[in-house]
Amino acid sequence: MSEKPTSEEFLRLADPMRRELLAHCYRMLGSVHDAEDLVQETYLRAWRGYDGFEGRSSLRTWLYRIATTACLTALDGRARRPLPSGLGAPGHEGAAPLSRDDEVPWLEPVPDHLAGVAGGDPATVVTTRESVRLALVAALQHLPPRQRAVLILRDVLRWRAAEVAEALGTSTTAVNSVLQRARAQLAAVEPSLDDPVAPLSPGQRELLDRYADAFERYDVDEIVRLFTDDAVWEMPPFTGWYQGPANIVRLISTHCPAGAPGDLRLVPVSANGQPAFAMYLRDGAVHRRFSLLVLRLAGERVRHVVMFLDLRLFDLFELPELLEASAVK
Known part of the structure; x- marks a missing residue:
């Protein structure tokens, strides 16, 4: 040896x-x-x-x-790690009281630089971006662990059924059966996973600039215009989720601690191969870390926003705790 x-x-x-x-x-x-x-x-x-x-x-x-x-x-x-929209409850009214549950092990976003969604071979980057999309990772949480493993090994890593069977100590027939069930359940949970993942267009980059500017100016009318008609907003650890531009803005107007231009500052980042923002909230002369927003776009509109309020995420994204006044528009 x-x-x-x-x-x-x-x-x-x-x-x-x-x-x-x-x-x-x-x-x-x-x-x-x-x-x-x-x-x-x-x-x-x-x-x-x-x-x-x-x-x-x-x-x-x-x-x-x-x-x-x-x-x-x-x-x-x-327990699985869900998003609020995956808990099975209906959508909430934006003006309703918020319900928080810190006992749920909520899904977390992943910074692109940690998952390898940057640099390197372009084909590998595209594959990684598709396979760490927040919608896909959230949908995977609905699968039992062994189904999850089989689907990832077969459909993401492209292993042969025999290789998966050897890795999991089962038969090729069992792997193929599990894969069929996993694919069916995944499609039922999140039908839009077949949507192609493409680089941001110039129009989408402009949309992201408008999105950050609208929040920093606290322009409610502009915020409404940026969402699709079926847009969804959710914000773990709060258990509610909210659909429709008017309802989302009602939520923001009712519950957001910001209320005037300049109260918020948005710093662009990337998470799960998707556009994202670190949001900072005014505290006197500085802006302190407040939340991390991961966006899903549809054309040149925002289709889905997940606002993560876990401040530990700022360290993962290598972001400062606060922004000095000189760094604020």
Whole structure:
């Protein structure tokens, strides 16, 4: 048996795959924080077992097998991570009182730079962007863990059924059966997943500028014009979700702590391969971190906004806690 490699040698071979493994664990778990923990566990397990790696598959395939097994173990008995619209309750009236639930393990967004949705091979970037879309990751949460694993390994990573069967300790027939059920359930939960993912058009980039400007000027009439007629707004950990431009603006007017031009500052970021903004709220002479908004566009309108109020996300996105007055328009 060959001598066990040093940690430097192992990391030289395995470390370039860290971002794609994090994206894989994120699809499985719906949490960046949990995914980071599972990637660390994957590397630890791989390092400990590397002297038994016989090379019958590639190192990448071997690491994915370890990561998938670790994710399935972590998901055993754990509640899924939903968005408010995935809880099964009807839409809410914007002026109604808010209901908050901090006990629900809500879905989290992933920064593009952590998931590998930037730079590198263009084809790989497009595939990664499609496979970490917020709508897809939210829909995956409706699948039992093994169905989730089969669908990701087959439809995202493009593994052969036999490879998936070996990784999960089952038969090829069982894998094909599970995949069929998973695809059907996913289509029922989120029919729009077949919509193509395309780079932002010049018109969409202008829309995003108008969106940020409308909120910073607190121009309610302009905000209404930017949404599609069936637009949805949700904001975990609050359990309600809101549909229609007028209802969304009613929600903002009733419950947003901002109320005047200059109260909000929006900083563009990217999450889940989608346009996003870090929103800061005025606090005296500065603006403090307030929420993270992930947008889904339809043509040159906003179709869906998820406002995440978990302030820990600002650290993941490498964003400052506050913006000084000089940084504000």
